[in-house]
Amino acid sequence: MLKKISLSCGLIAVLIWGCYSLLHQRVDAFLSQPVNVTNAELFSVKHGQSLRALLVIFQQKHWLDDAIGSHFIHRFYPQLTHIKAGTYQIHPGESFKVILSRFVAGDEFQFSITMIEGSRFKDWLNKLSQSPHLQHTLSGLTEPEIAEKLGISHKKLEGLFLAETYHFTDGTSDLDILQRAHVKLNQVLNQAWQNKAEHLPLKSPYEALILASIIEKETSVDAERKRIASVFVNRLNKKMRLQTDPTVIYGMGDQYNGNIRKKDLRTPTPYNTYVIRGLPPTPIATVGVASLQAVMNPEKTNYLYFVASGQGGHVFSKSLSEHNRAVRNYLKQLRNK
Incomplete structure (x- = not known):
């Protein structure tokens, strides 16, 4: 009798183990299946959203097949149930287990914004x-x-942010982007x-930033930046007015319509370097x-003028006569055009 009971218990144990x-295996097969997306997709996990709710959405979108394995993930892989809210990218061919692991790690998709x-x-x-x-x-x-x-002492914020590409997750505030750009500018400027x-x-450093902004508007040719900087440095050292058109344009504000007239060069504004001496404010x-x-670190030159080629x-040019010839050629x- 005991032998029969022992045999029955053994058979039950084998049956349970087999099941x-x-x-x-069913759970592993379910987790290993690739999601059915043809292109990269963004998916947002909401706060408090459960794995079961997420599975329903994936199956409604026909990204996953409904299978018995989906109902026992929490039993075999409880660590995959602790998903974090956020916006994530799903790639074609990725397994559902890889995607869940990303949700658990909170590895959110990084959006980007570029300030030129x-x-x-x-x-x-x-x-x-x-x-x-x-978030606006x-x-x-x-x-x-x-x-x-932002905790910035200057009331005018022009130029106080570094031109760069900034990455962020969904729901980041616009103020946070400005804060990061300002901190990055100060780091680069001070160094x-x-x-x-x-x-x-x-x-x-603020005066250096002002001059750098003028150079930024004068040229987009990297090889020229240090030479143009040398012109402005030389003029400042000689107490000459900078006489740079971008400052006139900036001072004109909304009155600028694409053209600068001689009258505009003579019209005083706090920024018109044909009128003021030194740097704009x-x-x-x-x-x-x-x-x-x-x-x-400008080039060491004797140049005092430049004009578009x-x-x-x-x-x-090093002298006004040379500069005038270059202007006439331009x-x-x-x-001719």
Whole structure:
């Protein structure tokens, strides 16, 4: 009798073990199946969303087949049930287990926003407001109010953010992007200031930033930046006015319609360097690393003037007579075109 009971218990144990192993295989097979997406997809896990709710959505989208293995994931892989809220990217051919692991790790998809060199603060605000994945908190705020939120002492924020690509997760605030861009600018600016050439006619990192913003608007040719910086440094050292058109344009504000007249060059504004001496009061644009480095370590030249070459670069001159010839050549090219 005991022998029969022992044999029956053994058979039951084998049967249970067999069922357990078969069920484990079903769960593994379910987790190993690739999701049925043809292109990369973004998927948002909501706060408090359970694995069961997530499975229902995946099956409704026909990304996964409904199978018995889906009902026992929590039994065999409890670690895969602790999914985190966020927005994730799902790639074609990925297994469901890989995707769940990403949800558990909170490895969210990184969106990006690029602020280009030479743009203005108003361009930043416009671009931030158009990003659907940012939390918008700046609407209706004045520039001084934004400065206060950022803890910036300057009331005018022009040029106080580094032109770069910034990555962020869904729901990041627009204020956070500005904060990161401002911190990054200060890091780059202060490091460049510490490694600057000697005897520059600049009293502070902020003055260097102002000059870098002018260079940013004068050229997009990397090879010219340090040479253009040398022109402005030479003029500052000689107490000459900078006489740079971008400052005139900035000072004109909304009155600028694409053309600068002689009248505009003579019209006083705080930024018109044909009228004022030295630097304008603030930067006139967003700068990149290259322009900051050019200001801190300009070429050593005797150039005092430059004008467009008509071929994408500039012609540099040491005297006014040379400069006038270069201007006439440029005008001649324009007429011939």
